[in-house]
Amino acid sequence: MIVVAAATGFSQAVELTGAGATFPAPFYTKLFDEYNKQFGIKVNYQSIGSGGGQAQLKGKTVDFGASDAFVVDSALPTFPAALLHIPTVAGSIVPTYNLPGNPELKFTGDVLADIYLGKITKWNDARLTALNPSAKLPNAAITVVHRSDGSGTTAGWTDYLSKVSDEWKTKVGTNTSVSWPLGVGGKGNEGVAGLVRQLPSSIGYVELIYALQNSMTYGSVRNKAGSFIKASLASTAAATAGSIPDDTRVSLTDTAATEGYPITTLTWLLVYKEQNYDGRSQDRAAAVAKMLWWIIHDGQKYAEALSYAPLSPAAQAKAEAVVKSITYNGSPLLK
Amino acid sequence: VTGVVAGPGRGRLVSGTAFRGVLALGGIAVSVLLVAIFLSLLIAARPGIAANGLRFFAGSAWDPVTNEFQALPFVVGTLVTSVVALVISTILSLALAVLMGEYFRRGVFSAVMRTAVELLAGIPSVVYGFIGLFFLVPIVRGLQSAVGALPFGVSIFTAAVLLAFMILPYSASLGREVISLVPADLKEAALSLGATSAETVRKVILPYARSGIMGGVLLSLGRALGETMAITMVIGNSNTPTLNVLAPGSTMASLIANEFSEATSEVYLASLIEIAALLFVVSTLINLFGKLVIQRMAPRV
Numbered sequence: 001m002i003v004v005a006a007a008t009g010f011s012q013a014v015e016l017t018g019a020g021a022t023f024p025a026p027f028y029t030k031l032f033d034e035y036n037k038q039f040g041i042k043v044n045y046q047s048i049g050s051g052g053g054q055a056q057l058k059g060k061t062v063d064f065g066a067s068d069a070f071v072v073d074s075a076l077p078t079f080p081a082a083l084l085h086i087p088t089v090a091g092s093i094v095p096t097y098n099l100p101g102n103p104e105l106k107f108t109g110d111v112l113a114d115i116y117l118g119k120i121t122k123w124n125d126a127r128l129t130a131l132n133p134s135a136k137l138p139n140a141a142i143t144v145v146h147r148s149d150g151s152g153t154t155a156g157w158t159d160y161l162s163k164v165s166d167e168w169k170t171k172v173g174t175n176t177s178v179s180w181p182l183g184v185g186g187k188g189n190e191g192v193a194g195l196v197r198q199l200p201s202s203i204g205y206v207e208l209i210y211a212l213q214n215s216m217t218y219g220s221v222r223n224k225a226g227s228f229i230k231a232s233l234a235s236t237a238a239a240t241a242g243s244i245p246d247d248t249r250v251s252l253t254d255t256a257a258t259e260g261y262p263i264t265t266l267t268w269l270l271v272y273k274e275q276n277y278d279g280r281s282q283d284r285a286a287a288v289a290k291m292l293w294w295i296i297h298d299g300q301k302y303a304e305a306l307s308y309a310p311l312s313p314a315a316q317a318k319a320e321a322v323v324k325s326i327t328y329n330g331s332p333l334l335k
Numbered sequence: 336v337t338g339v340v341a342g343p344g345r346g347r348l349v350s351g352t353a354f355r356g357v358l359a360l361g362g363i364a365v366s367v368l369l370v371a372i373f374l375s376l377l378i379a380a381r382p383g384i385a386a387n388g389l390r391f392f393a394g395s396a397w398d399p400v401t402n403e404f405q406a407l408p409f410v411v412g413t414l415v416t417s418v419v420a421l422v423i424s425t426i427l428s429l430a431l432a433v434l435m436g437e438y439f440r441r442g443v444f445s446a447v448m449r450t451a452v453e454l455l456a457g458i459p460s461v462v463y464g465f466i467g468l469f470f471l472v473p474i475v476r477g478l479q480s481a482v483g484a485l486p487f488g489v490s491i492f493t494a495a496v497l498l499a500f501m502i503l504p505y506s507a508s509l510g511r512e513v514i515s516l517v518p519a520d521l522k523e524a525a526l527s528l529g530a531t532s533a534e535t536v537r538k539v540i541l542p543y544a545r546s547g548i549m550g551g552v553l554l555s556l557g558r559a560l561g562e563t564m565a566i567t568m569v570i571g572n573s574n575t576p577t578l579n580v581l582a583p584g585s586t587m588a589s590l591i592a593n594e595f596s597e598a599t600s601e602v603y604l605a606s607l608i609e610i611a612a613l614l615f616v617v618s619t620l621i622n623l624f625g626k627l628v629i630q631r632m633a634p635r636v
Contacts, residue, residue: 150597
């Protein structure tokens with residue numbers, strides 16, 4: 001206690017804290033490091049998971065939370081005050097597999113859903129060979145690998161499967177963790193990737209960043225417009241160009257954008273709309289708003305080097321409006 | 336007691352009382368802490384207890400989408416992995432304990448063996464996990480193919496074998512200790528009556544040392560019930576209930592490790608804490624049961 005008091009007494013500068021999602025954590029670490037260098041404001045970010053981030057914001061122990069899934073309508077009232085979602089970057093989730101010769105495969109949403117439902121059980125199933133006439137698909141049972149830990153990645157993946165398959169929607173549904181019909185689970189991207197590497201004729205799903213950094217083979221997926229899109233930074237960014245509502249709480253999966261990759265999700269920072277709570281100073285509130293503004297503008301240039309897709313101009317415009325709506329005693333902090 | 340040793344000095348007596356007070360305080364603090372942990376688990380689990388009811392203990396659904404949370408697959412998974420691991424590790428540790436406690440009590444070989452066993456206890460869980468993933472998983476996959484099970488490699492059996500090696504040091508070290516304490520005159524008596532050394536081990540040493548050996552086994556069981564990281568890496572993390580040890584499964588500890596950080600709904604989080612409270616109860620019951628067994632087995636001298 002004494003140490004804390006002394007520390008805050010000596011340095012007058014505001015120090016911000018945030019906690020939440022692990023998926024954008026490398027990006028946030030870089031961002032806050034740059035922010036500290038440029039503005040001398042220290043931001044502590046703890047990547048404890050989206051659930052933890054939401055809980056900490058609920059308990060008002062952090063200045064901002066971070067979440068890979070937006071807070072659904074039914075959960076909004078559990079927060080003590082009006083909540084704002086500020087999208088920061090987008091990421092994609094890709095199907096990866098372990099087959100002889102590592103062919104580049106094409107998938108459709110319903111085929112992926114039926115594999116994960118256990119309805120397509122062999123790699124040489126007629127529906128898979130019809131999509132991939134040139135690939136030599138073996139007569140081998142498909143081993144399904146999924147995430148064992150709750151994650152934004154699973155939320156994005158199951159959200160997509162729910163949109164393209166009614167059976168998935170009714171039998172399994174969408175969540176950070178679901179009751180999987182079959183398969184084995186690995187913890188984290190590295191757990192899934194490790195299992196896929198270990199198990200011949202298996203299929204799993206990992207974040208695009210992870211697949212790129214580890215040079216993994218992954219398949220392309222047919223989007224709503226009918227084209228087969230291989231996930232990349234460009235096709236991920238394209239998916240954010242679709243229509244985004246004013247509060248930015250939207251699932252980007254199964255995007256209508258013609259060049260967009262269909263299994264793309266946004267990740268958000270969460271703050272309270274009214275920043276005067278629990279005796280917070282106006283300086284502190286202003287620092288939060290300024291930092292958010294910086295993240296959706298200058299901060300975006302650090303995204304690509306770390307394999308995240310920056311916001312499209314359309315998404316950025318919506319995010320700007322949200323940041324501008326942050327108030328202190330009812331009056332906006334940014335003009 | 337102190338008074339006798341230290342003489343009639345009043346100061347010594349007071350310090351003796353103070354010393355005993357400090358010891359008692361430590362003992363009380365541990366007990367209070369234990370009860371406090373359990374109570375805080377129960378309090379945090381309240382929304383889950385209210386929502387899940389008694390079905391929590393009997394059902395096997397675990398579905399965060401529909402908010403149905405039932406513990407059976409994980410209780411079964413925990414007990415099966417622990418028991419299989421315990422059987423494997425007890426056989427190995429008994430052999431090691433006899434070897435180190437009776438046949439090679441001194442010398443370079445004994446020192447090397449003893450250090451090796453003790454070092455096993457110091458290897459971090461995650462390292463065991465990696466060894467399991469890269470060394471054990473391919474072997475188990477071969478086994479699964481051979482018997483016609485789904486060849487995942489990761490399974491309850493994989494986790495149990497790995498766990499057996501992780502808990503081995505506890506029972507082996509304690510077993511060695513008690514076996515080396517068996518009075519020499521007992522052993523000599525057996526030998527002089529014409530018993531072979533194998534018979535001496537079986538009929539004299541092991542019965543004499545059995546309560547100590549069981550104590551070590553109990554200690555390793557405690558570790559087995561709560562082990563998390565390594566198990567999560569090799570058990571397959573399937574929430575479908577199964578008694579087939581070659582199928583992927585899940586334990587209470589691995590479930591919590593997997594799902595705690597992203598449990599977004601209140602009931603979901605509370606249900607995971609309810610699992611933690613249940614694990615607490617299960618470990619306590621097994622420990623009490625183990626103590627009872629040890630008491631029954633203690634040599635009647």
